Amino acid sequence: MTDEKKVEQPAPEQSQDNVPAPAGEVHPVGTRRGMFGVHGSGDTSGYGGLVSPIVYPAAAQRPFGGWYDEVADALEERLRADGLDHAVESVVIHRGEITFHLRREDVVAVAQMLRDDPRLRFELCSGVSGVHYPDDAGHELHAVYHLLSMTHNRRIRLEVSAPDADPHIPSVVGVYPTCDWHERETFDMFGIVFDGHPALTRILMPDDWPGHPQRKDYPLGGIPVEYKGGSIPPPDQRRSYN
């Protein structure tokens, strides 16, 4: 006979994790204009006129669902016991991953709690990454820590922000020694100074290199390539046909 009626299942891309935040509940951190760094006219591809907003998902409301509540409760309890109630500025849950946005002064204390408390036990820190949002005045540089709990099989993320004028974040090397070289890399590429780091020097670029290469306003640094009868400009200058 013909096929029977299948049980209605939500498609995987429509599962709870992957539903985007409802409109109006995102927090914009800037706009991205044009692809490939094209500015002004002369670009005939149409990509130069592209304007897309860079948005952050909004803070999640309690109850979070799943094991997120356990972790958030345990952390909150420990924070209250130590008088650090306001260390966690917001919690964001997006695409099945939870991010705790912290105040930068408290990152070491929170990392210590996350590592030592038996209900949390986030022993492994995969490293520190830097992010640069040039349009988000007052919170331009972010440092992101990815933590893994092997005992409970959970992953969380901590995010700390610092303004460009005062790019200092306390170093978590005392709690997670892995972050030693990761913090050096983040310093080298973004200019975030980690207070309390034993030896904060450049690790990828030569020691006397000026500037911080992975910031959004740092140029690509290419040179034009010369051929017989022509020269091709570097990739970030190529699409303007002026």
Add this chain to the structure above:
Amino acid sequence: MGLEEKLPSGVLLTTVEGVAGYMRKASFWPATFGLACCAIEMMTSGGPKYDLARFGMEVFRASPRQADLMIVAGRVSQKMAPVLRQIYDQMPDPKWVLAMGVCASSGGMFNNYAIVQGVDHVVPVDMYLPGCPPRPEMLIDAILKLHDQVQHTKLGSNRKAEIEQQ
């Protein structure tokens, strides 16, 4: 007329330059300077299928003090450039440099702040070998062309005259 007719048969005449050139090219020890992907191809050409031993080059000397040829195989970052220069300076004369691959020749696909755009910004290069990576046969071809160059290098005052001319 000349010396050749007065000699008994079985005596071969040559020049000092010829002999010196032959000696230098026949046992031309490379220094290992494999940095990135081209190093794999360099290792392969030292392996059994594309044998470099048949040209007297199977000994890749780890110490630059014992090497004649520096094969810069791979991209040189800004941080590595002074190290490259130091290794080059530690090689005794006569020495040659072969820039293997596009990254060593001109920066290759990495046209950015982190990679030196051609190792000739740092050391004088005798042979450029394009390719990403060049096949072992291409590397052997470049090495043989370099052998020709070495064979025909002049010595002493002839060399000075040659350099003046260039």
